[in-house]
Amino acid sequence: MSENLVARILCVDDEIEVLYALKRLLRSSDFLVDLASDPDQALDMVMHNNYDLIISDMRMPKLDGAELLAAAAKFSPQSRRVLLTGYSDQESTARAINQGKIHAYIEKPWDNKKFVERVMGLLHSKLRDDEKAREVDTLKESYESMKSRKMSLNDQVRRTNRQLEKTVAFLNVEQDELRTNLSTFIKIFASTSIRHCQLPAEFLGNLLFHLESCSAKLYMNDIQRQCVFQAAQLAQIGKLSLPASIATAKATDLSVEDADLLKHYPRESVDMLTPLDALAESSLIIEHHQENFDGSGYPSGLAEHNIPLGSRLLRILLDFNVAISESGCGGCMSSADAIVLMREGSSIKYDPDLLEICIAALEEVVLPPRQGALSFDELSSGDELLYDVLTSDGVLLAAADSHVTDQMLRRFNDVQNSRKEKLVFFVK
Numbered sequence: 001m002s003e004n005l006v007a008r009i010l011c012v013d014d015e016i017e018v019l020y021a022l023k024r025l026l027r028s029s030d031f032l033v034d035l036a037s038d039p040d041q042a043l044d045m046v047m048h049n050n051y052d053l054i055i056s057d058m059r060m061p062k063l064d065g066a067e068l069l070a071a072a073a074k075f076s077p078q079s080r081r082v083l084l085t086g087y088s089d090q091e092s093t094a095r096a097i098n099q100g101k102i103h104a105y106i107e108k109p110w111d112n113k114k115f116v117e118r119v120m121g122l123l124h125s126k127l128r129d130d131e132k133a134r135e136v137d138t139l140k141e142s143y144e145s146m147k148s149r150k151m152s153l154n155d156q157v158r159r160t161n162r163q164l165e166k167t168v169a170f171l172n173v174e175q176d177e178l179r180t181n182l183s184t185f186i187k188i189f190a191s192t193s194i195r196h197c198q199l200p201a202e203f204l205g206n207l208l209f210h211l212e213s214c215s216a217k218l219y220m221n222d223i224q225r226q227c228v229f230q231a232a233q234l235a236q237i238g239k240l241s242l243p244a245s246i247a248t249a250k251a252t253d254l255s256v257e258d259a260d261l262l263k264h265y266p267r268e269s270v271d272m273l274t275p276l277d278a279l280a281e282s283s284l285i286i287e288h289h290q291e292n293f294d295g296s297g298y299p300s301g302l303a304e305h306n307i308p309l310g311s312r313l314l315r316i317l318l319d320f321n322v323a324i325s326e327s328g329c330g331g332c333m334s335s336a337d338a339i340v341l342m343r344e345g346s347s348i349k350y351d352p353d354l355l356e357i358c359i360a361a362l363e364e365v366v367l368p369p370r371q372g373a374l375s376f377d378e379l380s381s382g383d384e385l386l387y388d389v390l391t392s393d394g395v396l397l398a399a400a401d402s403h404v405t406d407q408m409l410r411r412f413n414d415v416q417n418s419r420k421e422k423l424v425f426f427v428k
Contacts, residue, residue, distance in 0.1 A: 384403050
């Protein structure tokens with residue numbers, strides 16, 4: 001141990017002579033040794049003190065050593081735990097090792113020199129682990145310091161995180177209700193992030209339509225398709241932590257500092273989705289959807305087929321839809337011009353084989369016109385919505401497949417009056 005560090009050790013044995021022998025053996029300026037002759041006393045000491053090492057005899061009344069160390073692990077999991085055993089205790093010792101409750105065992109009678117060497121080895125191992133934990137804490141502090149610079153939108157991020165925490169409660173409801181609620185949650189945050197990025201209201205619908213066409217060409221199974229669809233809707237939510245001036249700008253127009261901030265948004269998205277286990281696979285797609293096929297992208301610099309298939313597909317279709325959208329960061333290209341531009345990025349930004357599959361699918365399909373629109377006056381309580389109800393700037397008012405209620409009708413009427421716009425509805 002270091003000259004500046006003193007290890008605190010607890011020795012437990014119902015034989016006082018053995019305890020004094022251990023204390024004499026561990027007599028050193030590097031060790032502060034406490035003794036306990038009773039398991040209950042030992043556990044009380046563990047609860048009220050921080051021990052680097054706990055040494056317990058196997059055979060004791062009330063609790064045997066394995067049971068004591070297992071109980072101590074609950075109160076002090078960071079402590080190294082050593083069991084003193086005799087030949088007849090081998091079965092109990094093996095069980096304790098398999099359960100992961102002890103780090104080492106020492107057979108009696110022991111060799112004093114080897115005993116001390118073993119103790120020193122365990123303490124040095126704990127010291128290394130403690131240093132690693134402190135390094136992790138330091139990295140976390142550095143990360144939090146970086147995030148604090150985005151003060152203008154911190155309140156919005158906190159509100160979003162609180163909403164995400166509330167959404168976790170849906171995991172306890174029935175499966176059908178959970179799926180519906182999760183879908184609605186995704187649409188709400190997708191709508192919020194699309195508006196923040198100043199993309200047109202129809203952007204998300206077009207993206208999902210193109211994704212449906214391309215995923216069919218790739219013979220994705222239902223789970224793969226669902227994960228990519230969820231990722232497509234939530235890929236932009238990390239930009240909620242960025243000022244609109246960065247979230248809506250072309251990458252080529254950003255300063256070096258702002259471009260560096262933008263590169264963090266995929267992982268910001270993942271951090272916001274972390275509480276939701278149901279979105280774990282979608283989060284992986286989101287995390288790597290800005291990787292370039294040649295390895296020059298972010299955040300991890302993955303290349304070629306180390307980039308998840310869903311991420312490669314999402315990158316292609318996001319860029320295509322931004323290019324053909326009337327938005328601040330995309331301009332408004334024709335589909336043909338967008339395809340030409342993307343082919344120029346083949347093998348650099350995009351998987352060339354996957355790009356050609358997507359282009360073939362995009363050239364085959366045309367966005368279908370929506371027919372049978374109803375005005376508010378034609379809408380009735382009980383009607384089932386065919387499409388999401390959105391305002392002209394993309395605010396989600398009601399999700400597809402919802403049944404219209406009297407409360408929804410009042411909400412639609414209020415929105416029409418306050419915004420001075422006519423909502424359009426499609427019903428099944």
